[in-house]
Amino acid sequence: MRSIYIAVTFFCIGIMASAQTSSxxxxxxxxxxxxxxxxxxxxxxxxxxxxxxxxxxxxxxxxxxxxxxxxxxxxxxxxxxxxxxxxxxxxxxTRGEREFAYVQTGPGETRNINITALGGSIATPAGGIKAGVLEVEGIEQLKEYGRENIEGKIVFFNRPMQADLIQTFEAYGGCVDQRYSGAREAANYGAVGVIVRSMNLRLDDFPHTGSMSYGDLPEDKRIPAAAVSTNDAEYLSSILKIQNDLELYYKMNCEQHxxxxxxxxxxxxxxxxxxxxxxxxxxxxxxxxxxxxxxxxxxxxxxxxxxxxxxxxxxxxxxxxxxxxxxxxxxxxxxxxxxxxxxxxxxxxxxxxxxxxxxxxxxxxxxxxxxxxxxxxxxxxxxxxxxxxxxxxxxxxxxxxxxxxxxxxxxxxxxxxxxxxxxxxxxxxxxxxxxxxxxxxxxxxxxxxxxxxxxxxxxxxxxxxxxxxxxxx
Missing domain, CATH: 3.40.630.10 (Zn peptidases)
Known part of the structure; x- marks a missing residue:
């Protein structure tokens, strides 16, 4: 019995020594x-x-x-x-020539804003697009406004990344749907274009691109989609609160090959x-x-x-x-x-x-x-x-x-x-x-x-x- 005990003891010591050596x-x-x-x-x-x-x-x-x-x-x-x-x-x-955009608040009163085409977007017509703007905080709000308020307008998706989330990828996941699917959904309500707030937690002048998809939307129904810098998203949102009849112009030259x-x-x-x-x-x-x-x-x-x-x-x-x-x-x-x-x-x-x-x-x-x-x-x-x-x-x-x-x-x-x-x-x-x-x-x-x-x-x-x-x- 004593020999078995000794053998077990040495076996355990061997395992411990092996573990320490490996560590x-x-x-x-x-x-x-x-x-x-x-x-x-x-x-x-x-x-x-x-x-x-x-x-x-x-x-x-x-x-x-x-x-x-x-x-x-x-x-x-x-x-x-x-x-x-x-x-x-x-x-x-391909992106083509650099995008250009401005907000017009009155005759001759314009302010340039920073935009960039979203990857996969179609181009605007050669002369660009100019239309009124409807601000929404997400895709789900499109249904609330309906075609009667969206048709002929540029939809401005302005849901920001949630700043109180420590895991920033969670904040990104909480609003990236408007970048990826916003154009497809807005087109179904008759929008002529979309502008999406950049996926960015700070305020700056850099628009952030990213992929977007039209899904199975017919080519003749597709509308151009761009991201706008967070600073300009803040500006556009604030000016819309006091002048909701302003117009936004933008021109993009991208192409799918x-x-x-x-x-x-x-x-x-x-x-x-x-x-x-x-x-x-x-x-x-x-x-x-x-x-x-x-x-x-x-x-x-x-x-x-x-x-x-x-x-x-x-x-x-x-x-x-x-x-x-x-x-x-x-x-x-x-x-x-x-x-x-x-x-x-x-x-x-x-x-x-x-x-x-x-x-x-x-x-x-x-x-x-x-x-x-x-x-x-x-x-x-x-x-x-x-x-x-x-x-x-x-x-x-x-x-x-x-x-x-x-x-x-x-x-x-x-x-x-x-x-x-x-x-x-x-x-x-x-x-x-x-x-x-x-x-x-x-x-x-x-x-x-x-x-x-x-x-x-x-x-x-x-x-x-x-x-x-x-x-x-």
């Missing part, structure tokens, strides 16, 4: 990852080229084509096991033990055409590249295949994400984990994670390893638009969650430029992503072992 090894490797990113990182250099030498990268544009070539070449320099391009047919929409071929850019390190289990890390290569897309989503692109570079630099050999995917056409179609998932299904690939960065290059706070309770608990068991780097946010629910098509079965989706308070100052606007990205914050985000990929690869997410659970203690 120590993980701490050291994660420290190496952060040191390498902060002292010898490549993400900021890559972003500099992507933003300043290539610039905006709207799907179907010359910039997007150059970005595909550049990132493929950089992946090849990393000495990965495989790098390739995945063909995707994408929409091609035939689809063109583009590519997802993909590279991978083949797993040493479970090559058939694929882990994805990525961001979207395309951006809107107003700025250079440094935060949305140049940051996510270069951070994803850096994940594979850092893994190689610290000398870690992944057990599972780690694949970087730079998705094309997230902004106005999600064709890249859908194509990647379609090909993965047709090839019967086994994706077990996907991590996306598409919330800007700000200070990382943690992750949003879509997983089972058991899988989420296992990820939480690693939380203390992130504590020295001030990473504290581990919440259920998250991922990203481009990896969501992979969802299903035991697949775990995660999204990097940087501090989001300033993100919508720049989102889809002309001021989303390289100078708005802090080098250190960008590098911290890359290291945080790499650390999670390292832990998921090392321990897997199928089962929870006693040893790994003890790492959290």
């Amino acid at each position: 120590s090894d993980d701490s050291l490797n994660i420290r190496k990852i952060y040191d390498m990113s902060l002292l010898n990182g490549k993400s900021y250099e890559w972003l500099d080229h992507l933003s300043n030498d290539i610039g905006s990268r709207l799907s179907g544009s010359y910039g997007a084509e150059q970005a595909v070539k550049y990132t493929k070449a950089e992946l090849e320099k990393l000495g990965l096991d495989k790098v390739w391009l995945q063909p995707v047919m994408v929409p091609k929409w 035939e689809d063109v071929e583009s590519y997802n850019v993909i590279g991978e390190i083949t797993g040493s033990e479970y090559p058939g289990e694929i882990m994805v890390v990525g961001g979207h290569l395309d951006s809107w055409d107003l700025g250079d897309g440094s935060h949305d989503d140049g940051a996510g692109v270069v951070q994803s590249l850096e994940v594979l570079r850092l893994i190689k630099e610290i000398g870690y050999q992944p057990k599972r295949t780690i694949r970087v995917v730079l998705f094309i056409n997230e902004e106005n179609g999600l064709r890249g994400g859908n194509k990647y998932a379609e090909v993965a299904r047709s090839n019967s690939e086994n994706h077990v984990f996907a991590l996306e960065s598409d919330a800007g290059g700000f200070t990382p706070r943690g992750f949003g994670i879509t997983a089972t309770d058991a899988q989420f608990k296992k990820i939480l068991s690693w939380k203390n390893l992130f504590k020295p780097y001030l990473i504290h946010y581990f919440e259920k629910g998250g991922g990203g638009a481009d990896i969501n098509p992979l969802k299903g079965g035991d697949m775990v989706l995660a999204g990097l969650r940087p501090d989001s308070q300033r993100y919508f100052d720049y989102h889809h606007a002309a001021n989303d430029t390289f100078d708005k990205v802090n080098k250190r914050e960008l590098e911290l985000g890359a290291a945080t992503m790499t650390s999670l990929m390292y832990l998921v690869d090392k321990y897997g997410l199928d089962n929870i072992s006693k040893t790994n659970t003890e790492l959290a203690d």
Whole structure:
């Protein structure tokens, strides 16, 4: 009996020693990852080229084509096991000459306002549009006004992002429907155009573009749609309260073209033990055409590249295949994400984990994670390893638009969650430029992503072992 007790005791001691050793090894490797990113990182250099030498990268544009070539070449320099391009047919929409708009309050009394066409909108007639304005706070109010009050007018959607929501993406989700579907809905009531308050939490003069859709609305019923800066939305709303018979003029020159071929850019390190289990890390290569897309989503692109570079630099050999995917056409179609998932299904690939960065290059706070309770608990068991780097946010629910098509079965989706308070100052606007990205914050985000990929690869997410659970203690 005593011999059994001794054996059990030594077995328990062995497990505890193994857990401590694993925890120590993980701490050291994660420290190496952060040191390498902060002292010898490549993400900021890559972003500099992507933003300043290539610039905006709207799907179907010359910039997007150059970005595909550049990132493929950089992946090849990393000495990965495989790098390739995945063909995707994408929409091609061009803005044309800069938009122009003014508010007319009387004969010869006008004030120019800042607008930008929404992505996918039709152009105005060659001479522009001039009409009265009806202000509403959301799509649901259109029914209240009815055709008799809307027909022949420009509908002004002026629901602001809810400023008291700490999670700014919730505030965005609470009003983005008016940008995406506002023109379709207003057209059904006879409106001749729509102007939408920019999705922006601060007051400034930058109009923010973004995708919109006419759905199945016939082409001859479609109306032009633009975003107006928050400062000018405030002005227009205030002047309408004292003069509701004013007129708004605007002119846009955008055009929808035939689809063109583009590519997802993909590279991978083949797993040493479970090559058939694929882990994805990525961001979207395309951006809107107003700025250079440094935060949305140049940051996510270069951070994803850096994940594979850092893994190689610290000398870690992944057990599972780690694949970087730079998705094309997230902004106005999600064709890249859908194509990647379609090909993965047709090839019967086994994706077990996907991590996306598409919330800007700000200070990382943690992750949003879509997983089972058991899988989420296992990820939480690693939380203390992130504590020295001030990473504290581990919440259920998250991922990203481009990896969501992979969802299903035991697949775990995660999204990097940087501090989001300033993100919508720049989102889809002309001021989303390289100078708005802090080098250190960008590098911290890359290291945080790499650390999670390292832990998921090392321990897997199928089962929870006693040893790994003890790492959290």
